[in-house]
Amino acid sequence: EEERAFLVSVEKEELAEELLAELAELARTAGVKVAGQIFQSKRFGSTSSYLGKGKLEELNQHLQNTHANVLICDDELTPAQLRNLEESTGIKVLDRTGLILDIFAQRAKSKEGKLQVELAQLQYLLPRLSGQGQALSRLGGGVGTRGPGESKLEMDKRRVRQRIHFLEQQLQEIRKHRMTQRLQRIRSGLPLIALVGYTNAGKTTFLQKAMEQTRAKGENLSGENKLFATLDPTVRSLNIRPDRQILMSDTVGFIQKLPHQLLNAFLATLEEVQNADLLLHILDASHHQALEHADTVHAILKELNCADKPTITILNKIDKVKQSTDLNRLAQQLAHPIPLSLLQEKSLSPVWNMIEELLP
Ligand code: GDP
Numbered sequence: 001e002e003e004r005a006f007l008v009s010v011e012k013e014e015l016a017e018e019l020l021a022e023l024a025e026l027a028r029t030a031g032v033k034v035a036g037q038i039f040q041s042k043r044f045g046s047t048s049s050y051l052g053k054g055k056l057e058e059l060n061q062h063l064q065n066t067h068a069n070v071l072i073c074d075d076e077l078t079p080a081q082l083r084n085l086e087e088s089t090g091i092k093v094l095d096r097t098g099l100i101l102d103i104f105a106q107r108a109k110s111k112e113g114k115l116q117v118e119l120a121q122l123q124y125l126l127p128r129l130s131g132q133g134q135a136l137s138r139l140g141g142g143v144g145t146r147g148p149g150e151s152k153l154e155m156d157k158r159r160v161r162q163r164i165h166f167l168e169q170q171l172q173e174i175r176k177h178r179m180t181q182r183l184q185r186i187r188s189g190l191p192l193i194a195l196v197g198y199t200n201a202g203k204t205t206f207l208q209k210a211m212e213q214t215r216a217k218g219e220n221l222s223g224e225n226k227l228f229a230t231l232d233p234t235v236r237s238l239n240i241r242p243d244r245q246i247l248m249s250d251t252v253g254f255i256q257k258l259p260h261q262l263l264n265a266f267l268a269t270l271e272e273v274q275n276a277d278l279l280l281h282i283l284d285a286s287h288h289q290a291l292e293h294a295d296t297v298h299a300i301l302k303e304l305n306c307a308d309k310p311t312i313t314i315l316n317k318i319d320k321v322k323q324s325t326d327l328n329r330l331a332q333q334l335a336h337p338i339p340l341s342l343l344q345e346k347s348l349s350p351v352w353n354m355i356e357e358l359l360p
Contacts, residue, residue, distance in 0.1 A: 007037035009074035010045035035066035049084040094144040097259040105148045114148035119167040120261040194276035198293040201282045202316040205342045214238040240352040279311040286320035315339040
């Protein structure tokens with residue numbers, strides 16, 4: 001059965017539209033059709049059922065009219081809110097965190113990525129399982145119930161705890177192995193450059209182009225016009241000059257309100273960022289909230305204690321920027337800006353030159 005989602009946000013009026021637009025993008029990324037959306041002003045929200053009584057009635061009317069079969073809320077719901085909403089609407093309810101976890105579950109590629117996502121999902125799920133050990137079966141299949149790969153999230157509390165323990169042990173093994181690799185890399189003496197940026201900014205496109213132009217080893221990546229095409233950090237070596245080889249690592253795309261379970265899960269992979277000699281921040285300069293996206297990225301970098309690393313900001317997608325004043329404003333506020341269009345530009349040499357200049 002096709003999944004049709006109705007979106008709800010409880011927010012300040014001036015923020016609601018933007019957040020709902022992002023939520024809609026996330027829903028589509030998860031493979032769900034968006035049937036409609038409403039928001040409630042933050043002042044009127046309810047702590048027990050998320051929405052106030054009147055809004056709930058309005059919502060049920062919308063749900064009938066649009067035949068939506070999934071309700072997606074923009075905030076992380078408490079277990080009680082989730083249950084109450086499911087009871088009053090009669091359809092599956094998912095919150096932003098559940099949705100993002102579902103997307104990560106679909107997209108995890110490496111063994112480590114899969115383990116991390118499953119761990120984050122189970123940690124999120126545990127307090128939301130009902131006392132009798134009843135699992136997610138009430139939700140049926142589809143979005144919000146997918147595990148990484150093919151596994152389905154249907155377990156009772158005891159088994160969830162056992163599985164969490166098992167996953168943590170596995171991850172510890174992998175981290176040991178990763179440490180060995182890291183030491184090898186340090187011994188190689190090559191500078192490490194980490195790509196960071198908001199999702200959909202163009203990181204994958206950049207890496208693809210960089211690899212084409214530098215005849216580097218490594219497989220081909222395909223850019224997708226979906227959030228989270230990049231999930232696992234990968235380190236590639238690039239020859240940006242005949243006499244200059246660098247290593248470049250790609251990280252998971254940053255996003256507003258990234259669920260904390262995920263940030264914790266990916267903290268280990270974000271270590272690549274912490275070990276980098278230089279950061280390459282890719283920004284979609286054509287996005288009307290480009291500066292807010294940059295702020296989100298900076299806030300996460302700060303959390304990783306990486307705010308002071310030398311950073312180049314690629315102001316990407318200038319082919320779509322309408323006002324040159326907007327571009328100038330961004331260039332003035334961000335470190336070492338290089339405006340370009342990864343789709344149109346032939347050469348990345350301005351980037352390689354700037355890297356040369358900034359590397360110790
Ligand atoms: P990532 O999530 O940061 O890895 O972003 P991607 O590299 O997957 O790019 C997201 C989308 O933006 C893709 O559809 C790209 O084709 C598109 N894109 C990348 N660079 C440009 C650009 O310079 N101009 C335009 N118009 N689109 C671009």
